[in-house]
Amino acid sequence: MAQPRAGERILRVARDLFYRQGIRAIGVDEIVRRAGVTKPSLYRSFPSKDELAASYLRQYDLEFWARFDEAVAAHPGDPRAQIAAFLTRIGKRTQKPDYRGCGMTNAAVEYPEHGHPARVVSEANKQELRRRLRAMAAAMGAGDADTLGDGLLLLIEGAYISGQLFGAGGPAKSVARNADLLIEASLKK
């Protein structure tokens, strides 16, 4: 095969379709059709559609932390600037025309059932994000670091959702500004 391996093509196409239209909205037939492969190829690389969705999210997880760590690395030792950099970027992304929020968050909404493969990946990602935000809040010297960390998480999740609800010009564009105000207020006390 000159083409990349079937499994990789499938994951690439699935990632795109799942993110843009939702996991439940996309059938395996459409995935294999757009990937130019056949269904048995999908089921040789992935044990089920649910596991394919989980694989999509695991890849999403990697890319998410790459973006996060990029913002962190840009401002060594300055957690407040790290947060600002990360949120500024999120704020910009939410203003793009076909922004669809966070694949992790969306998957958790689509699969409320506890223990679903996709949801497991999503929950783990969010738990880790919460942990890191709280740690950064503590590093900033916040009086109540856990509350500030959680507040930042709420703003971030709100930006993900509002971004896809309101489109360009929506409330998500102010996420960095609001986060900064919240940080300022939390450091003062």
Place this chain on the structure above:
Amino acid sequence: MAQPRAGERILRVARDLFYRQGIRAIGVDEIVRRAGVTKPSLYRSFPSKDELAASYLRQYDLEFWARFDEAVAAHPGDPRAQIAAFLTRIGKRTQKPDYRGCGMTNAAVEYPEHGHPARVVSEANKQELRRRLRAMAAAMGAGDADTLGDGLLLLIEGAYISGQLFGAGGPAKSVARNADLLIEASLKK
């Protein structure tokens, strides 16, 4: 019929199933089965499943504003206390074991397609919520009322999502506290 009208029973069951498990996850067969009616009855009361979903959300919209206005009415002329009351209640609800967030928000995530009947209702609700939050922020005398109103919306949406992602003990329980900090910071300048 001794029972309430078929259409009402269907809507009641659909509302429960759609909210808890998601709209795409529930088939019309399950709705009519749980409602103790038959499929033709559903399609005599509702032109399609999508319209049934929209009806569910229109009812949700009514109940949402009832809760909102209740918090408003409890503190006449004091928008800051109104917000606090509303958010305190949201924060409590998110800590309940099988909390599933906001039906409006979830529907918008499930149906990204622009113009879908369910999404239309959801978007209208969120636009109005944004309008009112900004108005309340202005009434508080915030320097940048639109930014504060949007910040409150981000916190609220974040609470809806985090509530169903993290369950009890999650970040959503701090939504009222963080909103108050944000308001405080926004009034100072």
Place this chain on the structure above:
DNA sequence: AGGTATACGTACCGATCGGTAACATTGTCA
């Protein structure tokens, strides 16, 4: 060249999807 393992395609499975046609039954009210 031949063997072998791996990858792929054709064709199909039963179940469920949203939705409907045709007709029987019921309660209400004139």
Place this chain on the structure above:
DNA sequence: TGACAATGTTACCGATCGGTACGTATACCT
């Protein structure tokens, strides 16, 4: 009683769902 509207019943539609049995082609190694 008779007409009407609402609900019930049964059976069905084509399309799509996730998933698989089974035969074929290709690449590599000896």
